[in-house]
Amino acid sequence: MIELESIPSSTLCNVCTGIFTGTWRPQLSGWKRELKTPGAPPDPFHPEPAFGTAYDHGMEPYINRNAAPPTLSYPHHSVEELRSSGDSCALCKTVVMAFDALHPRDNGRVDYMEGRKPYGVAAWSAEEIAKAKGTLERVNKFLDETKDFAEILPKSLVRELPTRLLHLTKDSPEPVARLIDGANTSLDVDTPYIALSHSWGNTMPIQLIASRLSEFTNGIEFKDLPATFRQSAELALELGVKYLWIDSLCIIQDSASDWLHEAQRMASVYAFSHLTIAASASKNPRTGLSPSPRPRTVIVRPSWKGFIQEWGLQPGQTLRITNPWYEEFKNTIVSAPLNRRGWTYQEYALAPRVLHCTDGEWWWNGITDGISRETSTKQIMWYSGPGSITWPDKVSFFNKERRKLTSTPDIWVWDYLTSQYNQRALTKRKDKLVAFGAVAQLFGQVNNLPVDKPNEYIAGAWRSYLPFGLHWSIGENAERHFSTPGSEDAEYVIPSWSWASIDGLVRYHDGKSLKETREEQVKGMPRLVDAKVVTEGGPFGPVKSGYIILHGPIFRIRVAKKPKDHKQNAFYRSFKVLRSDGSEAWEHSGQAFSLDSWKGKLEEWADDREMYFMIADCEGESKYGSGFAILLELAKDVASEKGVYRRIGSTLFYFDGIEKLMDAVREKGSEALRDGEYIDADPKTGFYTYKVI
Incomplete structure (x- = not known):
């Protein structure tokens, strides 16, 4: 219970002091009652009321109106104004705590990560205790x-x-x-x-x-x-x-x-x-x-005219707000x-x-x-649904018939399981794949994958699904993990092409898995030549090494650094596709490259840097459409082998198809890559065989 009368006036802001002197009037203009989806984002031109959530109460702002009947009961215009005032005003701080308990700013996970605790009443009511019996x-x-x-x-x-x-x-x-x-x-x-x-x-x-x-x-x-x-x-x-x-x-x-x-x-x-x-x-x-006892409600005892006017309560009565x-x-x-x-x-x-x-x-x-x-x-x-990135849908995990009802391919279930797990914290890095091994094992058995076949399960991916499972990009605040030399996990590695090499959310681009035949699904994707991992203690144990070998279109490109928005984990660049002799074959402007490790790395990315552009998926060979490319760099520490790369990022882009791009690159007898940058080449198509570690 919040006893507002007990708070000394000296700790209140000017607005709250006016409440107790009877001078306050509701200031929430511009709102009206209308059906609105709970949790919908607020209109940026009409800030959200501070106490309670207007949308949860069936409110939405009037458009092009100057006033509306007051509907909620706290004088500050917006949540952010209330938070700012709460730094010095005891009553504003109390309401902020109650507000956060009921309506977290972002979501529950962030609440816990930032250490915000709910405020309210610890004790259960007699009615709740009666219901809990048995x-x-x-x-x-x-x-x-x-x-x-x-x-x-x-x-x-x-x-x-x-x-x-x-x-x-x-x-x-x-x-x-x-x-x-x-x-x-x-x-x-x-x-x-x-x-x-x-x-x-x-x-x-x-x-x-x-x-x-x-x-x-x-x-x-x-x-x-x-x-x-x-x-x-x-x-x-x-x-x-x-x-x-x-x-x-x-x-x-x-x-x-x-x-x-x-x-x-x-x-x-x-x-x-x-x-x-x-x-x-x-x-x-x-x-x-x-x-x-976790409070599930906030109890407010009204003591000023605003509550009496808006809620029809008398001083001393209790207002109970529940989630x-x-x-x-x-x-x-x-x-x-x-x-x-x-x-x-x-x-x-x-x-x-x-x-x-x-x-x-x-x-x-x-x-x-x-x-x-x-x-x-x-x-x-x-029902979180098979597409939730926060909580596993166990019905779809175990029940393949359920997936048919929701038109959910098996690979999508796998994508979302890995996305959910990858956002969780581990004390020991070497446990990353081990702690997910039981999920992988049971998923494979439920979906009739050859779990016991060597190199079927490879560092978080299924050989039977590849190249699906490679089409991911990092989400908000995610970043590639790098082991510190000499650390206890230094002997264990996770290949760069695996989602598990990232700490945080990964998002997949496996939409083609909805197509009916495997032949249709993999059109525009590289062909898997080989895949191998070395693990300790079985296929689901910690990984010592691993690689995949692919055959498909890969190009050397030069990128121009144009930092625009770090919050989106992206550098906006123009890039040029090069021929083997260094001349420019094709240019693409205004491209957003999502880097797997961008935090603190901006200064390290020199302008006009060269990297490699592996087309992992595209809509067609000779028509304009979208494509998904994985950005690579040569693995210079493996100088004894040709054509060995590490993944460094990804991008979605638009172009006129592989055929036109290959024609532009092979003009004047040139090729896309130079000797040493590939394992083998197909002279007819111009595609290359290469290894990613």
Whole structure:
């Protein structure tokens, strides 16, 4: 509750001081009531009201009108004015905090990244508490109703128990968790177990190391477990399950071989779990499953004329503002600390049933669009869709029939899975592909890809889909990662053509996958000649080296640097296609090149720099249309080989087709590339064979 009367007037701005002297009048002119899509962007000529969101209240600005009846209840004209005033005014700051809790400026993820916390009332009402009764019974009913999920898993994914499990017993005087060997016990393979998805934080207070193996086998008393682990064990027993899997207690953390072996088995661990408990709000094992009651509402007690006029409330009455369910799920769970971590992506995406333990409330869902919550008996539908770049659509992931209904090609599902995962943070760079390996394995099995065939899965791409999967560009604030020489991950590499070489959002341009035949799909794309990666511990382990060999049109170009807008990760350039003798064959002006590593690199990009222009896709050989090109540079550290490149960026462009461009380049007997810049050439087409590492 916000007691406005208790705020000293000396801490208020002039506008807020006028509220209490009765001089304030609503100043929100230019707005009218009309149906408007919630969340629609505000009109830049009519700033958004400060308290609440006008669009959420069915408002939109009058066009070419000077006034409209006042509709919302705070005097500042715009959100930004309110934020500025909040630096010195206590009341404005209070409203800013309430506003951000209900209507984040950007999205929930940014809220957490910038450290903004919601403000409101921690305690539940009596009505909410009454609705929450019987939660365990409802969760058990949900588990019973969805127990047939395993039937839709691919037969190639063999059901097996995790290598190690914690056996939970209610021994007197304290409950005990004993580490057992899941593979060498008399347990039936269908024995239910619960898996925990949690964030490690900066430290791990207890973990399994080789020297403590016998100690853990003898048993750990619940009281010696950190809060998140202890509460998960207690909850498992309350749900009637005696076995629990926690990564830090079931994988030998100081054994590289055990860690790598277990990392390759995560698809089975999570896909066959009876339930996954997601400690969504917990930042580390010590904070517990629900660290503090999260306010889901903002309570405002009106004490000035504005509220009385606008809301029909009397002083002392309460105005309660709540988020829609959809927004609450997004802000409470999708944006939770747990779901910003890389390893936890597969823990949600592959788990058949998940119980989300958040601040103050539990939510649960399975392989459907329906989501249940503790404070309501009604389900909500939260369908992210196969095209979401923030949250996995598990229905489309597991159900190929669902994709047919939405006309979603398999490669699109893969594109969006990688885009979602790639935005998450990892402590160790070498884990980048390992932490996604279980998703890759199960995706391959669901879609009948030859997962066990050598070099089918290559550093985040599928050979069967190539050249699809190469057509990506970096998104906002993304950048290529470069290992520091001498660092612990220096021996591991991710090829430059892989999305995993980027930290952050990648966007794909695989629209041609909608065409009916493979022959039609790959027209205008280079041909895959060979692909190979060297991994440690299996196809989904960390990568030591890798390359792809392609055959298609590639050109040497000279670019002119014209920096225009760094926020779009792009340099606007004109570029010239060169012949092998250095003469200019074709020029394109006003082109936006998206560089994979542009931050802080502007000064390093000399004007008139030469690079290579690999046409990865175009609409036709001899007609005007769009094309997608990958920018390359010669790998100078591989001087012993010819035609070896690294990817440095990408671009969308328009031209008159490959035939005309090749004719222009080969004029006067010249070619596109010089000796040493290619592996082999086709004298008829002028296309080249080249390697990208």
